[in-house]
Amino acid sequence: MTDPDTVPEPAPETLPDSAETSDRFAQARTAQSVALLEDYVELIGDLIAEHGEARITDLAQRMGVTHPTVTKAVARLRREGLVISRPYRGVFLTDSGAAMADKVRARHRTVVSLLVALGVPPETAELDAEGMEHHVSEVTLQAFEAYLARQG
């Protein structure tokens, strides 16, 4: 490891073009791995606002999956510190979960608004935004907001 004979990283001035490319794909993969968590916390927040609690069955219905799938997802959300839950009781957001829900909900609205502003029909905008939103970086989000602001 510390052998001075080993070439110590030539520090290439011109990065091979595949380096940036692979970073791009890596970033998309990372975004995908948090996408489901984001959708769940947003939905849990919505259900709590509507009904005071988020039940497994309601989550399953709204997500369009079966209840064991939700149970597994909730286990992961717990591990990530985004929710708390006790058996046969509902699911509730932690502070960090609530913070994520707020950010995700705002971003969702911005993405939908942008698409609509560009002439996409509202139903289509809603459908596309549900997937796109998770790949919209902070910088891009601000560009969206700036555009919406100067449109009025």
Add this chain to the structure above:
Amino acid sequence: MTDPDTVPEPAPETLPDSAETSDRFAQARTAQSVALLEDYVELIGDLIAEHGEARITDLAQRMGVTHPTVTKAVARLRREGLVISRPYRGVFLTDSGAAMADKVRARHRTVVSLLVALGVPPETAELDAEGMEHHVSEVTLQAFEAYLARQG
């Protein structure tokens, strides 16, 4: 199945609000399941254009994954009829694979162009587009193109 006693779909006028919601998530899941295939065929097309062939190692490097991961992906691409390949030979696109590659490449460029037109820095646009593109429907894509056209 053909029993006339069974209620033949009440055809609810007002769909329950969770039905549309679950469809939205279902669509996002479907888009995600084809995202990787799309990125692979686009990349395979690029490599063939550059080097006359797409090798497993080059794909692995550009995707930022290891070569067994690529081998598995290629097996799925074969199953889906998008590529042909023989052991120790490169990977090549079928007609339908080439058609998908063309569509995906054009869509990728449109999404990047739109982001840049909205003021997103090119590097960020490239990063975000890599994930977003797979959730951009035909309708939304045309809205993007229309916007770019009237911008000039």
Add this chain to the structure above:
DNA sequence: CAAGTAGTGTAGCCTTGGCTACATTCCGCG
């Protein structure tokens, strides 16, 4: 032409996110 290295294949492991089937708990109502 024969090594040796680079490329490829294969086996087997893990996590995520789906599912079905079955067991258990909870709760509202008779």
Add this chain to the structure above:
DNA sequence: CGCGGAATGTAGCCAAGGCTACACTACTTG
């Protein structure tokens, strides 16, 4: 109060998409 159905938990299956370790093939090059 207690019972039955709805909600929840749990077990176990599958496919996809990552990985490492190891085996084998092919190509370059001395």
